[in-house]
Amino acid sequence: MLKRMSPDTDAYVYPMYDVMLTIGDSITQFGGDPQNGGYVAYLSKQYQRQMDVLNRGFSGYNTTGARRIIHNILP
Secondary structure, three states, rough: OOEEEEOOOOEEEEEOOOOEEEOOOOOHHHHHHHHHHHHHHHHHHHOOEEEEEEEEOOOOHHHHHHHHHHEEEEE
């Protein structure tokens, strides 16, 4: 549903969606490719107009590597 920015303007804003964040290795990274039948692409399609799906897959990373950069990924 659109919301008017203020009573004296005709400008509207869209409400922010909730966010689903996918974090992982190359399986997650390439999961955003619908040509590969990726699960992140599937989630994006299933939740379109309901939720934003963000893909933060890093090829070559394991848990140890991800722990070093997680603070740069999450707010």
